[in-house]
Amino acid sequence: MKSDRMIVCSFACLAVLGLAGCAAPFNGPENISDERLIYPIRVAPSIQSMRVPTGELSPEMDARVTAFARDYLEHGNGALSVSVPAGNESARRFFAARLSDLGVSAWRIMINASESPEPGIELSYVRYVADPSPCGDWSTNYGDTSANLPAPNFGCATQHNIAAMVADPRDLASPRREDPADAARRMTVLDKYRKGDPTPATKTSEQKATISDVIK
Numbered sequence: 001m002k003s004d005r006m007i008v009c010s011f012a013c014l015a016v017l018g019l020a021g022c023a024a025p026f027n028g029p030e031n032i033s034d035e036r037l038i039y040p041i042r043v044a045p046s047i048q049s050m051r052v053p054t055g056e057l058s059p060e061m062d063a064r065v066t067a068f069a070r071d072y073l074e075h076g077n078g079a080l081s082v083s084v085p086a087g088n089e090s091a092r093r094f095f096a097a098r099l100s101d102l103g104v105s106a107w108r109i110m111i112n113a114s115e116s117p118e119p120g121i122e123l124s125y126v127r128y129v130a131d132p133s134p135c136g137d138w139s140t141n142y143g144d145t146s147a148n149l150p151a152p153n154f155g156c157a158t159q160h161n162i163a164a165m166v167a168d169p170r171d172l173a174s175p176r177r178e179d180p181a182d183a184a185r186r187m188t189v190l191d192k193y194r195k196g197d198p199t200p201a202t203k204t205s206e207q208k209a210t211i212s213d214v215i216k
Contacts, residue, residue: 035155039133041163043173045077049124054091068123069102075168076125080104083114083122091121128170130163132156 050068052061072080080099084091092111099109116122137152166172189199 033150033154035159039135039156039159041133041159041169041172042131043128043169044131045126046129047124048072048076048127049122051118052121052123054085054088054120065098065123066102069099069104071127072125073103075127077128077170078126079108079110081122081124082109082111083116083124084111085119085121086113088121095121095123128168128173130166130169130172132160132163135160 048068048071050064052065057065069080082092082095082099084095096106096109096111100106114122133156135153135156140152142151162172163169170176192199
């Protein structure tokens with residue numbers, strides 16, 4: 001009888017533990033982890049600048065100016081500022097022509113009088129950079145997963161990778177404007193539609209293919 005009561009008590013305890021486990025609340029919407037909110041990527045402007053000595057540029061310095069202009073064309077925002085000491089008209093003309101030769105439009109070149117006490121000519125522009133939030137929250141015991149919640153660092157590495165790989169950080173802050181529609185192509189298709197002609201573009205012989213060329 002004693003052993004039977006012990007067996008019954010054991011089963012009762014197991015049943016209570018099972019019910020307790022089932023009674024634990026499931027994770028709901030309030031437990032959803034959004035790494036974009038927990039580890040946001042801050043997009044902020046950063047001034048890029050370089051100083052060039054007055055006078056004729058050496059091949060090494062000219063290569064640096066070329067690289068600077070190319071970086072501006074790829075990542076720059078706004079105008080490319082050239083601060084030239086007052087009265088140095090030859091430097092003004094040289095940099096206006098040199099930057100134009102490197103592909104910078106004339107309307108994007110802003111040449112002004114330098115107010116810096118340092119000698120030389122300063123090139124500068126604004127570039128947007130993506131600055132992710134730091135990782136490294138190891139406060140949670142990763143061996144205890146009973147709460148079924150994501151770890152504090154979940155998604156942080158992904159955010160860092162996105163910040164490092166994005167071509168233009170401004171895309172993270174706001175979407176780009178759509179390119180204007182091709183009105184000429186639209187009118188061509190519409191004119192064919194009105195005439196009852198096929199509207200798809202004509203395919204060349206290289207673009208045509210069959211599903212299978214196997215001879216049965």
